[in-house]
Amino acid sequence: MIKFSQVLFLLNAVWTLTRGDADVFCQLGQSCILPCSFQAGDEAVIHWIQQPELTKKQVHSFFHHKDQLDQQDARFKNRTSMFHDQISKGNASLRLTGVILEDEGRYMCYTSILAGKEEFFVNLKVYAPVQDVNIQHLGNEIICSSDGIYPEPALFWTPDQTDQKIRLTQTEQKLYSIRSSVPSADSMDVTCTVSTPAGRRRATLESTVHENILGTETSISCSNLTPFTMYIWRFNHSEEMVRGTPQGPHSPTEKWQQHIVESSLEKLTLKQLQPNLTGIYTCEVWSDQETSVKSFFLHVTEDNNMNTIGIIVGVVVGVLVVVGVAVVVAVCCSRNKSKKKQDNSVL
Ligand SMILES: *[C@@H]1O[C@H](CO)[C@@H](O)[C@H](O)[C@H]1NC(C)=O
Ligand SMILES: *[C@@H]1O[C@H](CO)[C@@H](O)[C@H](O)[C@H]1NC(C)=O
Ligand SMILES: *[C@@H]1O[C@H](CO)[C@@H](O)[C@H](O)[C@H]1NC(C)=O
Ligand SMILES: *[C@@H]1O[C@H](CO)[C@@H](O)[C@H](O)[C@H]1NC(C)=O
Numbered sequence: 001m002i003k004f005s006q007v008l009f010l011l012n013a014v015w016t017l018t019r020g021d022a023d024v025f026c027q028l029g030q031s032c033i034l035p036c037s038f039q040a041g042d043e044a045v046i047h048w049i050q051q052p053e054l055t056k057k058q059v060h061s062f063f064h065h066k067d068q069l070d071q072q073d074a075r076f077k078n079r080t081s082m083f084h085d086q087i088s089k090g091n092a093s094l095r096l097t098g099v100i101l102e103d104e105g106r107y108m109c110y111t112s113i114l115a116g117k118e119e120f121f122v123n124l125k126v127y128a129p130v131q132d133v134n135i136q137h138l139g140n141e142i143i144c145s146s147d148g149i150y151p152e153p154a155l156f157w158t159p160d161q162t163d164q165k166i167r168l169t170q171t172e173q174k175l176y177s178i179r180s181s182v183p184s185a186d187s188m189d190v191t192c193t194v195s196t197p198a199g200r201r202r203a204t205l206e207s208t209v210h211e212n213i214l215g216t217e218t219s220i221s222c223s224n225l226t227p228f229t230m231y232i233w234r235f236n237h238s239e240e241m242v243r244g245t246p247q248g249p250h251s252p253t254e255k256w257q258q259h260i261v262e263s264s265l266e267k268l269t270l271k272q273l274q275p276n277l278t279g280i281y282t283c284e285v286w287s288d289q290e291t292s293v294k295s296f297f298l299h300v301t302e303d304n305n306m307n308t309i310g311i312i313v314g315v316v317v318g319v320l321v322v323v324g325v326a327v328v329v330a331v332c333c334s335r336n337k338s339k340k341k342q343d344n345s346v347l
Contacts, residue, residue, distance in 0.1 A: 021106070021121040025198060028128040028150060028175075031097040034107055036120050040090035041113030046082070048094050052108040052121075059107065060094055062087065075102065101126050101150065101174050126150065127198035128175055134237060135192050135203040136280075136297070137184060144192035144203065145179040151196055155180050158191040203295075217261065219269045220296045222283035230286045231265045236279045237295075242268075273300045 026032035034048070048059040050073070057073040060080040067082065081095045092111050096103065109120040128150040135144045144155065153176055157164060161182040169177045178194060191204040222231070232243040235256075242252040242263040252260045259277065261269040265285065270277060282295045 021123050023123045023125060025125050025127055026096070026099040026103065028099055028101065028126055030099055031095060032099050032124070034094045034096060034109070034122045034124065036092040036094070036109035036111070036122070038090050038092055038109075038111035038118045038120075039113065039116070040088060041115055043114055044087055044092075045110075045112040046087070046092045047108075047110040048080070049108045049110065050103075051105050053106070062092075099126055127196065129199050130194045130196060130201045132237060133192060133194050133201045133203035135190075135295075138181075140184050141181045142184045142190060143179065143181045144194075145177070146194045146201075147175070147177040149176045149178070149194070149196060150174065151198075152176055153178050153194050153196045155192065155194050157182060158193065161190070217269060217271045218273060218298070219262075219267050220281055220283075220298070221267050222265050222285065222294055228265070228285045232284045232286075233263060233268055234282045234284065237282060241281075270298075275300050 022035060024032065024034055036048075038044075038046075043063075045061075045063040047061045050057040050059050057075070058071045059076050060072065060082060061068040062082055072080075076096075079097050081097075083091055083093060083095070086093070092109055094107075094109070103124055104126050105124060107122045107124060109122065111118050111120075128148055130146055130149055130153060133144060133146045135142065137143075144157070146153065146155075152168070155166060155178050157180070164180050164182045166178070166180040171177070180192065182190070189204055191202050193200055193202045195201075222233075228246065230243060230245055233241045235241050240253060241256040242260065243250055244263070244265060249263045251257065252263060259270050259272070261271050263269070265283070268281065268283070278298060278300045280295050280297050
């Protein structure tokens with residue numbers, strides 16, 4: 001007579017399912033969900049293991065109806081969680097927060113219930129999207145650069161530049177910086193595109209206009225970009241001055257309040273121009289699908305002879321289009337109606 005334990009063993013053998021790996025793309029520093037589902041049943045035992053073929057690392061375990069983290073690898077401390085209310089429904093997905101590059105690799109989701117066990121594999125790939133492409137005129141060169149990218153980016157110019165110098169470097173954290181310079185030509189527009197498999201952005205140097213404005217106030221206008229969710233005016237590419245939504249602008253930061261007269265999407269008006277306002281003013285416009293950026297170089301000079309302030313306004317217009325990230329967001333939002341962009345999506 002066949003014993004019950006033998007039946008179980010047979011069932012186990014039959015039910016050990018190995019499906020194809022799922023690829024999951026997680027944004028560096030954000031949180032991410034590693035999907036796994038299993039046939040729901042009693043006494044579920046779940047183990048998430050990184051690099052099951054090599055140096056196994058215990059990522060997260062759950063059994064006896066609770067998390068079991070005694071054996072958890074130090075690198076995953078405080079960064080993992082499971083959806084406890086979903087486990088009884090066969091959802092063994094793992095939420096990982098603060099994603100780092102070392103998280104890349106293959107993960108096994110092992111589940112076992114009285115009636116059988118299952119293994120499912122997830123390939124986690126980390127990306128750091130192209131966030132900002134800077135383009136500027138320096139001497140008789142045009143320089144395009146972008147930092148903090150992963151995996152290795154590519155850069156190309158349109159129209160094609162035969163005489164480009166390109167430099168790719170990697171920080172200790174393995175993030176890439178790319179920089180390319182081409183001789184400047186005064187007549188035409190150049191576009192620089194930085195891309196990775198996860199997405200790309202473009203910046204266009206449309207023209208450089210030098211204009212002398214007399215007086216103490218100047219206005220910079222952004223674009224008439226259609227449906228947007230948010231815009232941000234920044235100084236020198238990083239410092240935020242003011243942001244707004246379709247309902248209108250918020251108040252400028254304390255430091256900028258004294259300099260700003262008006263700050264809508266269409267127009268940024270600065271008063272009492274002084275030399276420390278020299279710099280690059282950028283307006284970023286976000287919509288669901290893309291980000292567009294226009295940069296303006298404002299040079300405030302004092303002309304002692306004329307006893308006036310001459311302002312040279314160089315206009316650098318950049319348009320950044322995020323293709324890949326838009327796709328990621330589209331997938332994310334169609335699956336999960338909340339518009340949180342920090343969660344991952346499974347491609
Ligand atoms: C598991 O539950 C989480 C949280 O509700 C959800 O985001 C995820 O899509 C679910 N995964 C599966 C495989 O059902
Ligand atoms: C995890 O969180 C606890 C409590 O919040 C804290 O004491 C501990 O230092 C954290 N561990 C790590 C590795 O961050
Ligand atoms: C410019 O200098 C003034 C003092 O002269 C200071 O109050 C202001 O914060 C400075 N603005 C910027 C943008 O650095
Ligand atoms: C802003 O950038 C310009 C040009 O790169 C530089 O000359 C200026 O010193 C910067 N201003 C501040 C306040 O950092």
